Amino acid sequence: MTEHEASDGRSGVARRVARNGNGKAPQLGGNGHRPVTRAMILAAGEGTRMRPLTDRMPKPMVPIAGRPLLEHTIENLAEAGVREIAINLHAHAGVIADHLGDGSRFGVKITYSFEPRLLGTAGAVKALEHFFAGGPFFVVYGDVFARLDLGQLVQHHRDRHALATIALRRPDDVTQCGIVEQDDDGWITGFTEKPASVEDETDTWANGGVYVLEPGILRHIPDGIEQDFGRDVFPALVRTGRAIAGFRADGGCWDIGSMGRLRQVDLLFRSSGLASPRRQSIGRAVGEYLTKVAGAVDSLDRGCIVRAAELLLDARARGRRIYIIGNGGSASTASHMAADLSRAALETDGLPLNCRCLSDSMAIVSAWGNDVGFDSVFERQLTQLVEPGDVLVAISASGNSPNILAAVELARTHGAYVLGFSGFGGGLLAKMADVAIVVASSEYGPVEDxxxxxxxxxxxxxxxLDRRQVEEREEIEDDEPAFAAAAAGL
Structure with missing residues (x-):
């Protein structure tokens, strides 16, 4: 950040004070609910405090977790719905433009504004007044690493009908920056530069360098002269009672103003301590889903699983056939299971396993579905195939699929055994199957998993199990497999 940037007041801190001195509520700016699709990234500073690193690159291009700071900022804006971004340039302008290009790889369109003479933070935005005429827009300082939820910032801005909303952060040292004063309702009422002390350091907040602004604020910025938001524009607006709101984004903004702070933020980000709002949401969703799956695994009935294995092994030992059926995702599982069980039997160098998925043939399924009805696609196939002692593995997440239940009913009338996989409390399938494994979940994802x-x-x-173990059954008789004998004793 250059010296003129340091005087911007962006490092100001907010604390609660009384209402405006004139006793009047701030004047409100018209806001509406227009989407925030445009943003300005202020990247023209020379970064004198970070030399010699910034002798060869602009400060917004310093690496965080191996990627330029600007890339993180652009991605954060894009995640919030921004589609067009303006970036002002001065020092090392070509480095930024050459690296970012037109922005298409980030899903945005980038417009560059070169400043032969630095215009200040507000002057840079004023120079692009036409670009921001259509509705509210973000302004983000190029040396700020922001991980606040921009959607919440916008909502706060809209709820307050503010002319400007400033994201606030907790400062490291209140004596090294100004303080932004707030009234009891959170409106910013004044700025105090580098106080010797404050009454309550736990309730002081610094300007985070991220704003939501209404186009109307540009009327308060003079043309053609250097102007800064924190030093010039915001204090002037507060003095006239304009609506400047503060949004407390604790842990959401970091000013990369020194090599020490750069190292600190880099380490925090690499340890996932500064994950973006989208990444945090993804992480929560991942954790919640895996917790559901783990809970469902823990609740599986081990005894039912053992009996299911016995049923399949008995069928293999007796040379019976195994048929597997399912719809949709369960059809994929049925096909997968037929392949896995057949191959597993071969890999043991033991008895073969005659295993077949009745969901595999689109020609057969569509023929029966078209000519007779979808409820009969498995029943009609089994009518020609199933024999006493065979096993039907029926997979239905709900346990109530009509074509599954029809096939189960036919299998039972032909003397076949039924192994049922279901969820959602088991459905009718759990009641009809000889062995029913019910996943304790009412969501299709975990059930199918x-x-x-x-x-x-x-x-x-x-x-x-090798051949000897497969054949090692208590007096396996042709008319009563070991599973049936064991089931009778339960």
Whole structure:
């Protein structure tokens, strides 16, 4: 940041004070609910405090986690819905323009504004007044690493009908910057530069270098002269009772004003301590989903899984067939399971396993569906195939799919055994199956995840047992497999 930037007042700190001295509420700026799709990134500073690093690159291009600071800023804006960004340039202008290009790889359009003479933070925005005429816009300082939720900042701005809203941060040292005073309702009422002390340092806040502004604020910035928001524009507006709101974004903004601060932020980001709002939301969603899946895994009935394995192993030992059915995602699981169980049996160098998925043939499924009805696509196939002692593996997340239940009913009338995979409390399938494994979830994702896990688990059991173990059953008779004998004793 250059010396003239340091006098901007952006490092000012906010604390609560009384209402405006004249006793009047701030004048409100018209706002509406127009989307914020444009932004200005102030990147013209010379970065004197970070030399020698900034002798060869502009400060907004310093690396954080191996990527330029500007890339992080642009991505944060794009995630908030910004589609057009203006960037002012001065020192090392070509480095920024050559690296960012037209912005298309970030999903935005970038316009550059070169300043032969520095115009200050507000003067730079005033020079592009036509660019910001259409509605509210963001202003972000190029040497600020921001990870606040810009959507919340905009909502605060709209709720207050403010002319300008400033994101506030907690300062490291209040004596090294100004303080931004706020009334009890959060309106900014004044600025105090570098106080010797404050009454309550825990309730002091610094300007975070991220704003939401209404186009009307540009009428208060003179043309053609150097003007800064914190030093010139905001204090003048506050004195006339204009509506300047403060949004407390604790832990959301960091001024990369020194090499020490750059190292601090870089380490925090690499440790995921400064994840973007989108990344934080993604992380929460990932954690919540995995917690649901883990809970469903923990609630699986191990005894039912053992009985399911016994049922499949008995069918293999007796040379019976295994048929697997399912719809949609469950059809994919059924196909996967047929392949895994067949291969697992071969890998043990033991008895073969005759395993077939009835969801695989689109020609057969569509023929029966078209000619008879979708509810009969599996039942009609089984009518020609199933024999006593065979096993039908029926996979239905809800447990109530009509074509699954029709096939189950037919299998039972033909003397076949039924292994059912379901969720959502089990449905009718859990009541009709000889062995029912019900996933304790009412969401399709976790239910289908665990059905695939059960496939892999049963295939793993098949691989672990050699021929002797498969054949080692208590007096396996042709008319009563060991599973049936064991089930009768339960």
């Amino acid at each position: 665990l059905h695939l896990l059960l496939n892999h688990l049963l295939a793993a059991v098949m691989r672990r």
